[in-house]
Amino acid sequence: MRRLLPMALLLAMVSAMSMPAPSFAQTALPPAPYANRQLDDPALEAKATDLMHTIRCLTCQSQSIADSDASMAADMRSEIRERIARGEDPEAIRAWLIERYGDWISYKPTAEPILWPLWAAPILMLGAGGLLVRSRMKRRRGSQP
Amino acid sequence: MKKAMKRSLILWIPLGGYLIFLIVASLGLNREQQTVIQSRMIGKPVPVIDLPEASSSHPAFSTGDMADGKPRLLNIFASWCVPCAAEAPQLLQLAQRGVRIDAVAIRDARPDVDAFLKRHGDPFQRIGLDARSALQFHLGSSGVPETFVIDGKGIIRYQHIGYIGPQDMETILQKLKDAES
Numbered sequence: 001m002r003r004l005l006p007m008a009l010l011l012a013m014v015s016a017m018s019m020p021a022p023s024f025a026q027t028a029l030p031p032a033p034y035a036n037r038q039l040d041d042p043a044l045e046a047k048a049t050d051l052m053h054t055i056r057c058l059t060c061q062s063q064s065i066a067d068s069d070a071s072m073a074a075d076m077r078s079e080i081r082e083r084i085a086r087g088e089d090p091e092a093i094r095a096w097l098i099e100r101y102g103d104w105i106s107y108k109p110t111a112e113p114i115l116w117p118l119w120a121a122p123i124l125m126l127g128a129g130g131l132l133v134r135s136r137m138k139r140r141r142g143s144q145p
Numbered sequence: 146m147k148k149a150m151k152r153s154l155i156l157w158i159p160l161g162g163y164l165i166f167l168i169v170a171s172l173g174l175n176r177e178q179q180t181v182i183q184s185r186m187i188g189k190p191v192p193v194i195d196l197p198e199a200s201s202s203h204p205a206f207s208t209g210d211m212a213d214g215k216p217r218l219l220n221i222f223a224s225w226c227v228p229c230a231a232e233a234p235q236l237l238q239l240a241q242r243g244v245r246i247d248a249v250a251i252r253d254a255r256p257d258v259d260a261f262l263k264r265h266g267d268p269f270q271r272i273g274l275d276a277r278s279a280l281q282f283h284l285g286s287s288g289v290p291e292t293f294v295i296d297g298k299g300i301i302r303y304q305h306i307g308y309i310g311p312q313d314m315e316t317i318l319q320k321l322k323d324a325e326s
Binding site for chain 1: 180182183184185186252253254276277278279281282283284285287288
């Protein structure tokens with residue numbers, strides 16, 4: 001029994017030392033009212049949800065604000081829901097955010113000139129493939145006689 | 146012979162395309178990730194928002210009050226923000242040089258702001274509370290700490306992202322001087 005006491009003390013000390021310190025990096029205040037609470041009207045909530053899934057989180061920049069646990073994303077979710085509830089149009093809210101943060105904040109693809117090569121690429125690839133197939137068929141047909 | 150040569154050259158095209166793709170992909174992977182988000186509100190007026198009190202010893206203010214003919218700094222900070230504590234000495238120096246600094250505490254509470262000022266010093270003239278990031282959204286601000294240079298007409302002239310270190314002091318002072326014209 002006496003032998004076990006030092007072992008127990010040692011384990012207690014190691015446990016205490018290895019316990020991680022709590023993080024103080026984010027606010028301890030309660031979240032904004034509609035950060036994690038849906039709107040009562042299902043149609044309005046659907047509008048808000050669609051918009052939130054296509055707005056980038058400013059903190060966790062690979063996520064949408066709908067997916068992010070960051071405090072700022074929570075505030076933005078609440079802000080968007082409140083605006084939708086007041087009757088604002090989702091695209092107007094998106095434009096308002098783009099005016100302040102740039103195109104970067106929106107995941108929705110646009111028809112900006114810089115994106116034209118990207119839009120055109122599938123058609124160009126398909127055309128090139130078609131030409132290749134056609135030239136091969138012509139060659140094969142030529143070899144028959 | 147010429148025909149065979151032509152055919153064999155064509156066979157190298159897919160490999161060439163793949164190598165080009167490889168080069169583009171590796172360049173993309175090595176490019177430094179852009180995690181800093183610039184505000185698009187530079188050159189535009191400060192959005193007018195009334196802010197409640199954030200501390201016991203400073204008046205609340207509306208951002209519209211910043212258009213009073215004199216350039217000043219608008220500091221976005223929070224008591225829970227570690228880099229905000231790191232920049233406090235620089236802000237104190239700026240205040241001692243006569244720079245006017247208004248602040249906005251983000252998602253904060255009065256006792257915490259009071260404790261922060263007591264511990265790290267108080268360079269601010271007015272401190273407003275932005276409990277739900279509303280002013281940040283209006284400013285195009287994406288985190289704390291950030292500092293904006295506002296000219297006498299209330300136009301945003303410059304955005305400093307991240308904490309103000311000793312190496313940033315001259316830039317801030319120069320932007321303030323530019324804002325006086």
